[in-house]
Amino acid sequence: MSEHLPALVFLTPLATAICMPLAGHGRSAVCRPVALVAVCCMAALSLASLWSVSVHGEIRYSFSGWLPPIGIEWLADSLAATMVTAVSVLGVLCLLFADGLGDRPLGDRAVPYYTIVLLLVAGLAGAIYAGDLFNIFVFLEVVSLSAYALVAVPGGRALVSAFRYLLMGALGTAFYLLGVGYFYAATGTLNIADLSQRLPGLLDSRAVMGGLIFMFIGLAIKMALMPLHGWLPDAYSDAPASTVPLLAGLVTKISLLVWARILYWVMQPGSDGETLTIFTLVSTFGILASVAGACLALGQRDLKRMFAYGGISHVGLVLIGVGQANETGLAGAMYYLLNDAVMQCSLFVLAGFLALRYGASTLDELGRAHVRNPWAIVTFVAVGLGMVGLPPTGGFFGKLRILLGALEADNTVAAGAVVVTTLITLGYFAQVFEKLVRAGSESPSDHQTETPWPLRATMAALVAAIVGLGIWNDQVVALLVDATASLGI
Amino acid sequence: MLELIEAALRRPNLVAFVLLLLWGLYITITHHNYVKKLVGLYIVQTSVIFFLVATGFKEGATVPVITGGNDDYVNPLPQVLTLTAIVVQIATLGVSLGLVSRIYRKFGSLDEDEVLEKLG
Numbered sequence: 187m188s189e190h191l192p193a194l195v196f197l198t199p200l201a202t203a204i205c206m207p208l209a210g211h212g213r214s215a216v217c218r219p220v221a222l223v224a225v226c227c228m229a230a231l232s233l234a235s236l237w238s239v240s241v242h243g244e245i246r247y248s249f250s251g252w253l254p255p256i257g258i259e260w261l262a263d264s265l266a267a268t269m270v271t272a273v274s275v276l277g278v279l280c281l282l283f284a285d286g287l288g289d290r291p292l293g294d295r296a297v298p299y300y301t302i303v304l305l306l307v308a309g310l311a312g313a314i315y316a317g318d319l320f321n322i323f324v325f326l327e328v329v330s331l332s333a334y335a336l337v338a339v340p341g342g343r344a345l346v347s348a349f350r351y352l353l354m355g356a357l358g359t360a361f362y363l364l365g366v367g368y369f370y371a372a373t374g375t376l377n378i379a380d381l382s383q384r385l386p387g388l389l390d391s392r393a394v395m396g397g398l399i400f401m402f403i404g405l406a407i408k409m410a411l412m413p414l415h416g417w418l419p420d421a422y423s424d425a426p427a428s429t430v431p432l433l434a435g436l437v438t439k440i441s442l443l444v445w446a447r448i449l450y451w452v453m454q455p456g457s458d459g460e461t462l463t464i465f466t467l468v469s470t471f472g473i474l475a476s477v478a479g480a481c482l483a484l485g486q487r488d489l490k491r492m493f494a495y496g497g498i499s500h501v502g503l504v505l506i507g508v509g510q511a512n513e514t515g516l517a518g519a520m521y522y523l524l525n526d527a528v529m530q531c532s533l534f535v536l537a538g539f540l541a542l543r544y545g546a547s548t549l550d551e552l553g554r555a556h557v558r559n560p561w562a563i564v565t566f567v568a569v570g571l572g573m574v575g576l577p578p579t580g581g582f583f584g585k586l587r588i589l590l591g592a593l594e595a596d597n598t599v600a601a602g603a604v605v606v607t608t609l610i611t612l613g614y615f616a617q618v619f620e621k622l623v624r625a626g627s628e629s630p631s632d633h634q635t636e637t638p639w640p641l642r643a644t645m646a647a648l649v650a651a652i653v654g655l656g657i658w659n660d661q662v663v664a665l666l667v668d669a670t671a672s673l674g675i
Numbered sequence: 676m677l678e679l680i681e682a683a684l685r686r687p688n689l690v691a692f693v694l695l696l697l698w699g700l701y702i703t704i705t706h707h708n709y710v711k712k713l714v715g716l717y718i719v720q721t722s723v724i725f726f727l728v729a730t731g732f733k734e735g736a737t738v739p740v741i742t743g744g745n746d747d748y749v750n751p752l753p754q755v756l757t758l759t760a761i762v763v764q765i766a767t768l769g770v771s772l773g774l775v776s777r778i779y780r781k782f783g784s785l786d787e788d789e790v791l792e793k794l795g
Contacts (some may be wrong), residue, residue, distance in 0.1 A: 329767070331766055334771075338774055342781060345781060346778065346794065348774055349709065349771070349778060352767070352771050352774060353703065353712060353716060355702075356720070357716065359701070359763070359767075360720050360723050363727075363760060364696075364723045366756075367723065367727045367753075368725075370752075374750075470691070578731075618756050
């Protein structure tokens with residue numbers, strides 16, 4: 187039974203998505219509970235698979251019994267199992283949050299909306315598990331198409347943002363596919379394990395390097411790496427408040443994970459002892475993105491845009507870790523990726539809550555809003571500590587490990603960039619915090635409405651995740667290092 | 676330079692692919708009409724699919740079914756990839772046309788400048 191878990195984790199949301207139009211026909215009120223139950227089941231299954239992977243070792247799942255490289259293989263190592271668990275748990279929290287937020291009712295559109303949300307979650311699980319480059323392409327596209335549609339839900343300005351996102355995203359997908367084509371032309375295989383065996387002799391080949399660059403460009407658009415991030419702030423500030431946590435927490439992270447898979451599991455940097463130039467490139471882009479993204483965040487007055495640029499700068503931080511070609515850096519980057527998913531999710535949960543409850547979507551409005559909601563303030567403090575990188579949050583240990591990785595690779599510029607980013611992040615969070623705690627004089631609007639329990643549950647769980655990931659950082663990193671043990675770096 | 680041109684002439688498929696890719700990118704970037712941008716995007720995607728098909732081509736080979744006669748087979752995998760890529764392309768086109776039609780109904784225009792002007 188346990189060897190089928192990866193497929194079951196993926197099939198639960200997919201099957202529910204397909205059945206959703208039947209279940210929700212004429213009674214759109216059932217859509218949200220049905221979606222919530224499906225994602226809860228998925229979370230339970232992914233926890234079971236995480237347990238199974240950590241006890242019995244990685245699961246290699248061959249569909250229909252066709253063995254790789256001919257058949258389609260899914261790889262559930264401890265990295266994939268951890269990420270899928272994070273995706274499904276955050277999915278549950280985002281749906282709970284949407285429940286408690288009381289956003290504009292969807293009416294008849296609830297059926298397509300929840301179908302798309304479930305497809306998004308299923309696509310994320312597929313992209314994490316997929317063991318070959320082409321399946322990754324297909325699942326990335328499932329995720330992206332769902333994301334374009336979700337951004338467009340409110341209509342108006344969001345339509346234009348969604349269209350721009352689509353244009354950029356589709357170009358990114360085309361470049362990624364082109365890179366996959368180059369790899370296939372050079373090696374004759376797409377399976378990650380198979381590629382890693384055939385590539386060592388071909389590293390000088392221009393087709394392989396070209397393919398790698400094309401895949402990097404494609405994924406860089408999707409992960410909103412610095413010069414290619416233009417779609418992200420608009421898309422996130424115009425998307426519905428109940429949907430952004432899902433997009434911000436999960437969608438861009440998946441491309442980062444895929445890129446780490448390609449760099450380490452396909453290219454196997456440790457196998458011939460020399461560091462590939464591509465790692466220097468990745469690290470350099472990471473340095474640029476982390477510092478420039480943080481500077482841009484410092485200049486924003488709109489909360490959602492500020493958090494969006496904060497996310498862009500954290501993409502850079504993860505890439506700094508990924509680009510060091512050593513185990514400390516990679517494990518730190520993957521651990522930070524996990525934290526960043528939780529933190530981005532919490533940030534946009536807060537932004538949505540403040541905008542809908544207090545009408546505060548810019549810094550100045552926040553200063554006037556007189557927020558005295560304990561749940562929001564505790565969440566903000568926790569996520570602020572995490573984003574800046576102070577103990578005991580996971581953000582601190584993640585940054586520390588990335589820093590150690592950079593020092594291990596003698597890359598002082600990268601290490602400096604991590605520190606500089608931390609300081610600038612402190613700058614813009616201090617700004618928000620100052621506005622949040624300032625004693626606003628007008629309209630103490632807090633007292634009339636109680637925070638509904640789904641909101642409280644979401645915020646409590648997110649705070650617990652941010653702090654818990656920090657307290658048990660050794661265990662989580664040990665789990666992630668377990669996956670990198672076979673790489674020989 | 677001469678060797679480069681020679682190498683290119685030996686692979687006319689790749690030249691066609693590069694031209695299509697650049698042409699599509701040019702249209703997507705320069706045109707202000709949303710539908711024309713989509714046409715450019717479609718050309719880019721098609722050029723990648725063309726590349727996949729072109730790499731799978733082998734002169735004088737047949738379908739990979741053992742008949743006893745011709746032993747020269749074409750690898751069917753690039754074509755399978757192409758098929759999936761076409762499906763993905765169609766899905767993207769469907770979503771994007773849906774978005775464009777909603778933009779048109781909302782703003783009464785398909786021109787990017789006019790739409791941005793109305794957004795303020």
